[in-house]
Amino acid sequence: MTFHIVTIFPEFFLGPFNHGVVARAQADKLLEIRVHDLRNWTYDRHRSVDDRPFGGGEGMLLKAQPLFEAVEAILPARNAKQKVVLLSAQGRPFTQSMAQGFAELDDLVLLCGRYEGVDERVAEHLADDEISIGDFVLSGGELAAAMIVDSVARLLPGVLGNEDSARNESFSVENDGLLDCPQYTRPAEFRGWKVPEVLLGGNHEEIRRWRQQASREKTQRLRPDLFPSRQGQ
Numbered sequence: 001m002t003f004h005i006v007t008i009f010p011e012f013f014l015g016p017f018n019h020g021v022v023a024r025a026q027a028d029k030l031l032e033i034r035v036h037d038l039r040n041w042t043y044d045r046h047r048s049v050d051d052r053p054f055g056g057g058e059g060m061l062l063k064a065q066p067l068f069e070a071v072e073a074i075l076p077a078r079n080a081k082q083k084v085v086l087l088s089a090q091g092r093p094f095t096q097s098m099a100q101g102f103a104e105l106d107d108l109v110l111l112c113g114r115y116e117g118v119d120e121r122v123a124e125h126l127a128d129d130e131i132s133i134g135d136f137v138l139s140g141g142e143l144a145a146a147m148i149v150d151s152v153a154r155l156l157p158g159v160l161g162n163e164d165s166a167r168n169e170s171f172s173v174e175n176d177g178l179l180d181c182p183q184y185t186r187p188a189e190f191r192g193w194k195v196p197e198v199l200l201g202g203n204h205e206e207i208r209r210w211r212q213q214a215s216r217e218k219t220q221r222l223r224p225d226l227f228p229s230r231q232g233q
């Protein structure tokens, strides 16, 4: 699979992809990441990628033309195994099941927004989807692109070593829709805080019940939205 990132800050990605799982997967040719400088598709003296909004308003917008020409150069004949995604604060919230869908593609083009936004014709006529990584304000799409590449990369065959351990995983579904249970490693006592006694014994049925209850309590405290019966109340 090839990831294409279109950005006005190509140097940003020297960091995130040169470490850990994604770096190794690139070296092993399991995936490829191509970072494209949006200014390659500008032709004026100042290589401008932005302009003022029609109708007035604060700040600048990314222009449609460089983004359209970038995508047309990267994917000259678009097909069903390729997708173009605009990263924006207004997008659909990214989920693990979207990551699983992207992991089936040959090419994923990620368009990083900047400034106050992007000319809406990019969302309407160029991108297949418009995605956000959460309800908080970033200064651009670059961090979002790095997160999406990381989450998709680890689902690709061979990337985690263990062929299908991660590929079918879905966020919290294996565990009855709850968060993972709390886990502990040695020592059994640290600064006076003891590991729950039940985990030190070998009663596997008792351990299973403790883990299930601990999962429920942690989910109720940190992610009450994951309990489906309470949605919309």
Ligand code: 9D3
Pocket (backbone or CB within 6 Å): 087, 088, 089, 112, 113, 114, 115, 116, 117, 131, 132, 133, 134, 135, 136, 137, 138, 139, 140, 141, 142, 144
């Ligand atoms: C807060 C109102 N606007 C700023 C004047 C809108 C706005 C424009 C551009 C907010 C953020 C951005 C830049 N952010 C992204 O491009 C972005 C983003 C985000 O801000 N949050 C979550 N996911 C993403 S993906 C891309």
